[in-house]
Amino acid sequence: MKLCIPVIGEREMALIAEVFASGHLAQGPKVAEFERRVADHVGTRHAFATSSCTTALHLSLAAVGIGPGDEVLVADFTFPATGNVVVHQRAVPVLVDVDPVTFTMDVEDLRRKITPRSRAVIPVDTFGCPADMERITAVAAQFGLPVIEDAACALGATCGGRPCGTPGTLGCFSFHPRKVITTGEGGMIVTDDDELAERIKLLRNHGGVGETFWYRYEAAGFNYRLSDVLAAIGIAQMEKLDELLSRRRELAGRLGELLADLPTIRCPADPPWGRHIFQSYVVMLDESIDRDRLVADLREADIETTVGTYALHDQPYFQQAWGYAAGQLPHSHAAFRRSLTLPLYPQMADEDPAIVVAALRKAIALQQGE
Numbered sequence: 001m002k003l004c005i006p007v008i009g010e011r012e013m014a015l016i017a018e019v020f021a022s023g024h025l026a027q028g029p030k031v032a033e034f035e036r037r038v039a040d041h042v043g044t045r046h047a048f049a050t051s052s053c054t055t056a057l058h059l060s061l062a063a064v065g066i067g068p069g070d071e072v073l074v075a076d077f078t079f080p081a082t083g084n085v086v087v088h089q090r091a092v093p094v095l096v097d098v099d100p101v102t103f104t105m106d107v108e109d110l111r112r113k114i115t116p117r118s119r120a121v122i123p124v125d126t127f128g129c130p131a132d133m134e135r136i137t138a139v140a141a142q143f144g145l146p147v148i149e150d151a152a153c154a155l156g157a158t159c160g161g162r163p164c165g166t167p168g169t170l171g172c173f174s175f176h177p178r179k180v181i182t183t184g185e186g187g188m189i190v191t192d193d194d195e196l197a198e199r200i201k202l203l204r205n206h207g208g209v210g211e212t213f214w215y216r217y218e219a220a221g222f223n224y225r226l227s228d229v230l231a232a233i234g235i236a237q238m239e240k241l242d243e244l245l246s247r248r249r250e251l252a253g254r255l256g257e258l259l260a261d262l263p264t265i266r267c268p269a270d271p272p273w274g275r276h277i278f279q280s281y282v283v284m285l286d287e288s289i290d291r292d293r294l295v296a297d298l299r300e301a302d303i304e305t306t307v308g309t310y311a312l313h314d315q316p317y318f319q320q321a322w323g324y325a326a327g328q329l330p331h332s333h334a335a336f337r338r339s340l341t342l343p344l345y346p347q348m349a350d351e352d353p354a355i356v357v358a359a360l361r362k363a364i365a366l367q368q369g370e
């Protein structure tokens, strides 16, 4: 059983065929429609499609004016892109530990790490679990810092009743095949800020402002646009988003029930402040379990599993370039060591969660019998 399989079919093919027939393959009407659909779903005035969530995050930092020497507070337990984009703006990544239960930014550690050089905060909605955005935006507001929410995994999740991606200054989504909906590669920035929206539009397209039949270049921008070919896939995916999300929650509920009596595993759940969408179903293992051996044993049983995600401070780059030491952020370090992602995707059969859990019980029993 695979970890994840994208749900793509005839509808995606039909909309791609429309793009081919139009002859317009770069950013065009399909991108505009895809943006409108995402903006309508999360309820923002603006949405800008990008080539990935990594470029969405980079563009966001450039748009809010992050530059050399600025400190940007980043949740430590995340995909490395969240930290790398800070470096691309010649700014300083300041890594913030996570809450041990939800794996999202620890608000007290955030408060401790703010300095007079702090310029922005990047919380992460880890695995589709919303960060505590109400408290994070309150702390950020106290220090006048913009909040760029890495909502790569969280399209459709909510925080305090508000859609993920919207409580901060800017929100970024990913459409990589491992996420809730996909365009192959792709991303999007959402915001209600009209000025930042103009800046994002400018920087996404080389810094050019359209005149009559030519452009006036006002900034050293990027080409971070999405193609209409990929946006066509995104439109078809948005049509089934709600269905995909409810199936994910149903399967996650089933896994949770089946795992409830296993004392060596802690299951993911909704945090007190919002609604999880289980982009990945990541459990936390007891210290007594050898995670890497578990992954190998499950692979033997044809069940694909993997790590949760990465502790940035444990990676060679962040240690060599920024002086971090392994284990310095204890909760993120533990999560990197002892988290395990189980298979979860909408086309799983109703009986699949039981197959996964049976294999997991057997592999754990094997380790504990020694």
Ligand SMILES: *Cc1c(COP(=O)(O)O)cnc(C)c1O
Residues within 6 Å of the ligand: 052, 053, 054, 055, 078, 079, 081, 082, 124, 150, 152, 153, 173, 174, 175, 176, 186, 187
């Ligand atoms: C997937 C992911 C990214 C990167 O998204 P891409 O679209 O692949 O660039 C960034 N942050 C988090 C938390 C992610 O899960």
